[in-house]
Amino acid sequence: xxxxxxxxxxxxxxxxxxxxxxxxxxxxxxxxxxxxxxxxxxxxxxxxxxxxxxxxxxxxxxxxxxxxxxxxxxxxxxxxxxxxxxxxxxxxxxxxxxxxxxxxxxxxxxxxxxxxxxxxxxxxxxxxxxxxxxxxxxxxxxxxxxxxxxxxxxxxxxxxxxxxxxxxxxxxxxxxxxxxxxxxxxxxxxxxxxxxxxxxxxxxxxxxxxxxxxxxxxxxxxxxxxxxxxxxxxxxxxxxxxxxxxxxxxxxxxxxxxxxxxxxxxxxxxxxxxxxxxxxxxxxxxxxxxxxxxxxxxxxxxx
Amino acid sequence: xxxxxxxxxxxxxxxxxxxxxxxxxxxxxxxxxxxxxxxxxxxxxxxxxxxxxxxxxxxxxxxxxxxxxxxxxxxxxxxxxxxxxxxxxxxxxxxxxxxxxxxxxxxxxxxxxxxxxxxxxxxxxxxxxxxxxxxxxxxxxxxxxxxxxxxxxxxxxxxxxxxxxxxxxxxxxxxxx
Amino acid sequence: xxxxxxxxxxxxxxxxxxxxxxxxxxxxxxxxxxxxxxxxxxxxxxxxxxxxxxxxxxxxxxxxxxxxxxxxxxxxxxxxxxxxxxxxxxxxxxxxxxxxxxxxxxxxxxxxxxxxxxxxxxxxxxxxxxxxxxxxxxxxxxxxxxxxxxxxxxxxxxxxxxxxxxxxxxxxxxxxxxxxxxxxxxxxxxxxxxxxxxxxxxxxxxxxxx
Numbered sequence: 001x002x003x004x005x006x007x008x009x010x011x012x013x014x015x016x017x018x019x020x021x022x023x024x025x026x027x028x029x030x031x032x033x034x035x036x037x038x039x040x041x042x043x044x045x046x047x048x049x050x051x052x053x054x055x056x057x058x059x060x061x062x063x064x065x066x067x068x069x070x071x072x073x074x075x076x077x078x079x080x081x082x083x084x085x086x087x088x089x090x091x092x093x094x095x096x097x098x099x100x101x102x103x104x105x106x107x108x109x110x111x112x113x114x115x116x117x118x119x120x121x122x123x124x125x126x127x128x129x130x131x132x133x134x135x136x137x138x139x140x141x142x143x144x145x146x147x148x149x150x151x152x153x154x155x156x157x158x159x160x161x162x163x164x165x166x167x168x169x170x171x172x173x174x175x176x177x178x179x180x181x182x183x184x185x186x187x188x189x190x191x192x193x194x195x196x197x198x199x200x201x202x203x204x205x206x207x208x209x210x211x212x213x214x215x216x217x218x219x220x221x222x223x224x225x226x227x228x229x230x231x232x233x234x235x236x237x238x239x240x241x242x243x244x245x246x247x248x249x250x251x252x253x254x255x256x257x258x259x260x261x262x263x264x265x266x267x268x269x270x271x272x273x274x275x276x277x278x279x280x281x282x283x284x285x286x287x288x289x290x291x292x293x294x295x296x297x298x299x300x301x302x303x
Numbered sequence: 304x305x306x307x308x309x310x311x312x313x314x315x316x317x318x319x320x321x322x323x324x325x326x327x328x329x330x331x332x333x334x335x336x337x338x339x340x341x342x343x344x345x346x347x348x349x350x351x352x353x354x355x356x357x358x359x360x361x362x363x364x365x366x367x368x369x370x371x372x373x374x375x376x377x378x379x380x381x382x383x384x385x386x387x388x389x390x391x392x393x394x395x396x397x398x399x400x401x402x403x404x405x406x407x408x409x410x411x412x413x414x415x416x417x418x419x420x421x422x423x424x425x426x427x428x429x430x431x432x433x434x435x436x437x438x439x440x441x442x443x444x445x446x447x448x449x450x451x452x453x454x455x456x457x458x459x460x461x462x463x464x465x466x467x468x469x470x471x472x473x474x475x476x477x478x479x480x
Numbered sequence: 481x482x483x484x485x486x487x488x489x490x491x492x493x494x495x496x497x498x499x500x501x502x503x504x505x506x507x508x509x510x511x512x513x514x515x516x517x518x519x520x521x522x523x524x525x526x527x528x529x530x531x532x533x534x535x536x537x538x539x540x541x542x543x544x545x546x547x548x549x550x551x552x553x554x555x556x557x558x559x560x561x562x563x564x565x566x567x568x569x570x571x572x573x574x575x576x577x578x579x580x581x582x583x584x585x586x587x588x589x590x591x592x593x594x595x596x597x598x599x600x601x602x603x604x605x606x607x608x609x610x611x612x613x614x615x616x617x618x619x620x621x622x623x624x625x626x627x628x629x630x631x632x633x634x635x636x637x638x639x640x641x642x643x644x645x646x647x648x649x650x651x652x653x654x655x656x657x658x659x660x661x662x663x664x665x666x667x668x669x670x671x672x673x674x675x676x677x678x679x680x681x682x683x684x685x686x687x688x689x690x
Contacts, residue, residue: 030557040558049560052527053571058513058596061568061690126566212536212565220568220595432618433582434682440617448615454679455621458609 010093011083015233017094017253018082018240022232023047025239025261029268036272051228060221063123070120071219071226077113078230081106082237088256089167089249102161103151106241107144110196113234114140117215117227124218132214135279136205142286143195143202146188149294153185154178154245156301163241167249177248184297186246190266191290193242195282197235197264199271204279239263304328304380307348315340319385329383337386338396341371345401350375350382353401356408358416362443365390367418371398388418397423415441496683505686512663513596521657528571528597529654530560532647535570537590540577542603545637554640559647567593572650575623577637578606578613584620585680591627592689596662599654601646602629605636612636625675628661 027044034041062068084101088094118137121129155161157178158169170176179186195202205214216227239260243250247263250256277285304322308330311317317340319331332340344350350373359368364387371384388395397420399406407430409420414430417439429435438445451457492507515521538546549556550563564570567590579587591600602623605611610621623629630653633646653659665672669688677683 034555034557038552039555041555042557042560042562046531046560049527049531050533052524053531054569056524056527057571060595208565213569216569217566218568224569429682431580431582433585434680436681445617447617450617451610451615451619451621455610455619456625456675457614457621461609461614463614 007097011096014087014094014096015079015082018087018236019229019232021257021260022234022236023051025235025264026232028261029264032268033272047228047232051225051232054220054225054228055222057221060223062223063125063218066119066123067218067223068120070117070123071223071230073116073120074113075226075230075233077109077111077116078234078237080109080112081241082233084109084163085237085241085244086164086167086249087240088253089164089171089244089251091252094253095164098162098164103155103163103166103245104161106163107148107151110238111140111144113230121215121218126217128211128213128217129215132205132207132211132217135207135211136215138279139195139202139204139282139286142283143192143290146286146290146294147192147196149291149298150185150189150192151245153182153188153294153297153301156298157182157185163244167244170248171251174248178246182297182301184293184300188290188294188297189242189246191286191293193238193263194267194270195286196238197267197271199267201270201274201277202282203271203276204282207276210276235264236260307382310348311340311343314343326379327381327383329385331385331387334386334388334395337369337371337384338398341373341384341398342401344373344382344384348375349377350380352376353398353405353408354381356398356405356412358412358418358441360390360416360441360443361387362390367393367416369395369412369418393418395420397421397426399423415439417442492687494686497686506688506690507686509669510592510666510688510690512666515657522655525654525657529651532559532561532572532599532650533564533570534561535567535573535590535594536563536565537567537573537586538576539579539583539587540575540604540606542574542576542637544576545603545640545643546574546576548640549643554644556644556647559644559651561647567591568595570594571597572599572601573627574601574603575607575629577604578611578619579623580618581620581679582618584623584626584676585685587623588626588676588680589685589689591665597654597659598662599631599650599659600627600629600661601631601633601650603633603643603646604638605634608632608634620679626672626679628664628672630659630661 024044026047027042030046031041031044083096084098084106086095086098114136118133121133154166158166160166170178174180198205207214216224219227240256242263243256243259247259250259308320315332315336317330317332320328321330322328352374354372354374356369356371359370361368366387367390369386369388371386373382373384374380375382386395393416395418397405397409399409406424406426409423410426410428410430412418413420413426414432414435420426432440437450440447492509494502494505494507497505516524548554571594573591573594575587591598602608606613606619607623610619613619614621620626631646631650633642635642650659673687
């Protein structure tokens with residue numbers, strides 16, 4: 001019993017930290033992009049204010065059961081992704097539940113939230129939601145391919161699907177990191193990360209000026225608040241996952257923050273540099289070079 | 304331009320030919336001949352673009368004046384065709400078969416002036432004024448100020464001036480200048 | 481419609497809708513929202529004031545004047561103001577200039593779809609007293625007869641600086657807890673509805689757009 005309570009406490013702290021870290025990243029990047037535009041930009045604490053304000057709305061409109069469940073599935077997807085990844089290697093508090101699930105479960109959770117959200121947004125009934133859900137699911141299917149190939153390559157390389165073991169195998173010097181031992185799989189995975197983070201040129205789901213903000217068009221008040229919470233958790237969860245897989249994990253929180261920040265900046269730099277793809281361009285892109293890189297990585301380790 | 308007018312005069316009874324600029328000419332034509340004249344201009348004289356179709360309310364003469372403005376892309380000539388129609392029984396043949404977009408102009412004229420264009424697509428649907436139940440607002444016997452004051456809760460204390468006399472008194476307070 | 485519902489004040493009649501459509505729409509009356517305990521509400525008001533999401537609905541020429549606010553020169557993001565494309569998520573509605581009757585219908589629909597608390601800024605002379613369209617047959621003179629307004633910004637059109645000053649005033653009002661336009665609207669719903677129906681002749685929407 002005490003064990004369970006302690007785990008629950010640790011999980012709570014871990015989620016709390018990662019939520020705030022996600023919001024911090026968000027605010028930081030808004031500020032950086034604003035500075036790149038030559039603006040002052042919103043304060044770094046703006047994401048906290050936004051999230052607080054959305055939860056503080058006094059009324060909310062629901063469109064049905066699935067509309068309720070949509071954001072909850074999304075949050076479950078985000079939490080599930082995060083909770084089965086060890087955020088910091090060797091730390092008891094931030095190991096989360098990584099011993100109970102492997103990489104395949106995490107990949108499932110990445111997909112799960114989006115599907116739930118698709119159903120919820122569909123019940124909202126706004127045409128833009130449906131269009132954006134179609135775009136999002138097709139794009140997700142296409143970037144899942146290089147990511148899955150990359151994961152297969154890693155599994156062959158490390159003879160394991162457990163994230164903790166993959167991180168353990170990369171310890172002991174920078175040259176043991178996957179990015180140096182298996183660069184092909186790393187690049188395939190990083191391309192998939194660009195798609196997952198949905199920054200330009202892959203922001204075809206939220207796509208301002210096209211299908212303004214897409215799936216959450218009808219979401220408001222605490223529905224939107226849950227989505228915002230999830231966005232922060234899911235963002236940092238993805239970054240932590242990729243850090244564990246390709247950048248050798250982290251042994252303390254500062255290494256974790258540094259590495260995930262660098263990973264996120266990759267998305268941000270690509271995002272401010274390139275205009276948006278159309279849906280079919282995005283799908284063709286993922287099925288091209290990234291998939292070939294993934295295939296090459298698998299074949300090399302099969303030989 | 305003169306040659307075109309000459310050729311038109313052989314087939315149609317046109318009057319009041321007035322060349323306002325090198326590239327802008329107006330002429331008047333009878334209501335019955337208007338559509339065939341416009342078709343002729345479009346098909347044989349290359350006036351392929353309908354710039355606008357509008358109306359003027361000549362309430363004193365109990366008439367509406369329709370102006371069809373056509374443009375020739377080869378010579379960059381504008382040609383305005385004026386047609387006078389009866390105000391009491393305001394009806395005109397539609398030209399939506401020549402230009403699809405004319406249907407929109409005719410819808411607007413129907414709503415704003417009450418000029419009917421039988422056969423024009425969606426001409427009876429409301430265009431801008433959804434559910435208007437007064438006389439068409441662009442007719443000059445419609446008192447827009449009175450209607451606005453009765454309908455839209457004018458804010459008390461607002462001052463309005465006649466622009467001409469007010470600007471005169473502000474700009475030239477000494478007297479006429 | 482039965483006799484009981486006709487005199488039931490807690491149910492909206494939705495007279496404008498055809499009979500078979502009435503089932504699709506909610507006919508409950510909106511309810512006023514109560515603020516929470518004093519200090520919690522103060523804290524939440526502070527958050528609301530610093531995270532103002534505009535509804536991206538340009539109702540008139542004033543919408544053009546809002547664009548410079550987003551650019552690097554005026555940069556409204558530094559005040560926590562951001563545009564939002566859907567009324568469901570936005571909290572500030574800017575009436576950008578003149579509102580024709582046709583637009584007013586859309587303004588009312590969008591305003592009612594926004595979630596409480598919601599704030600309205602009337603931009604320019606036209607929504608305040610009619611402006612240069614005061615004697616037009618199709619342009620309303622006072623927007624505050626159709627939806628409650630928190631802040632008026634006069635001018636034709638106001639410069640971005642004065643719009644920012646207007647936002648400052650709105651923030652002050654929110655922090656003091658005085659920006660309760662949504663509750664005012666619901667309290668005087670019958671008066672507002674009578675005014676709206678006086679000008680919107682083809683009322684083919686429910687009486688309250690949830």
